Amino acid sequence: MNAQQRLRVAFLGSGEFGVPTLEALGAAHDVVLVISQPDRPAGRGRRSAATPISARVLEDQSPADGLFAKTALVRTDDVNAPAVLSQIADLQIEAMVVIAFGQKLGATLLDGRFAVNLHASLLPRWRGAAPINRAMMAGDLETGVSVISLAERMDAGEVHAMRSTPIDPAETAGELHDRLARLGVEPVLEVLDRWRDRLVKSVTQDELAATPAAKLSKSEATVDFAAPSSLVRGQIHGLVPWPGCQVEAVSPDGRSQVLRIHRVQEMAESIGGSPGAVSAGGVVGCETGSVRLLEVQVPGGRAMPWEDLQRGRPFPDGTMLRPRSAGTSA
DSSP: OOOOOOOOOEEEEESSHHHHHHHHHHHHHHHEEEEEOEEETTTTTTTTEOOOOHHHHTTTTTTTTTTTTEEEEOOOTTSSSSHHHHHHHHHHHHHEESSSOOSSOOHHHTTTTTEEEEESSSSSEESSSOOHHHHTTTTSSSSEEEEEEESSTOSSSSSEEEEEOOOTTOOOOHHHHHHHHHHHHHHHHHHHHHHHTTTTOOOOOGGGGOOOEOOOOGGGGGOOSSSSSSHHHHHHHHHHTOOEEEEEEEESOOOEEEEEEEEEEESSSSSSSTTTBBBGGGGGEOSSSSSEEEEEEEEOOOEEEEEHHHHHSSSOOTOOEEOOOTOOOO
């Protein structure tokens, strides 16, 4: 791509999901402006920390030949403020890419500019804050990414491009998040190229097929084994890494403790007995089928394979795993 083909792009994002696309944009176009959320307290020490997007830009601003050495970085909680609008106008922005930003863009900001958003689902399925988690928790077999125009209603814009991918039964929501972040790079660049060449095309979403992807809450951080094994596996993996999945483990003699489940393997065969009953090898019965516990954690301990936990703090056969109310962390 020669200099005449490069677009002057503004990138608006905060979360880790946008980092691969930001890096690709920096190589393919002139990212003259990055806008992110302000630094906020994070971690146990509650020290001020930059968003993943801000941190990535700052990383490359010191070297003279860094990818974002000439990029202006704005950290603001009001992207529609007059000063921000003025800076966008002064920089002669041609196109805007918005990914996991966390703020609504006003009409004045968007007026006369080509702007697209990368969303982590196959729209119109799973509009909202937690599309990756909801797809897994619902037992979807595939998901993907959509590049859409920005609209007044959340995630309801015209679809410019899509990429689909099967959901691996072994992966967690965190792992799928990272995979979709990489999958989104190509369609975003493709849409910008088409717009530059005046070949942009889009499809209107089917409103009748729209489904909401509500934000996750700590109250959902558990699983009921009285469901098909595919949904049990999807629920557990869809909650990792946050808010996590914890259950009450009750041994045959009535003793109880918290068990956090990080990863399971779905099994087609049923083992008999009540849903939630643990048998040899960490196999847990479900309404239909079963799941094998692969990676777990007890309070005060680290995440470990089920076999390692059994050698140190064994759970006897017949232990029952029951849904647990939010509030206790392993």
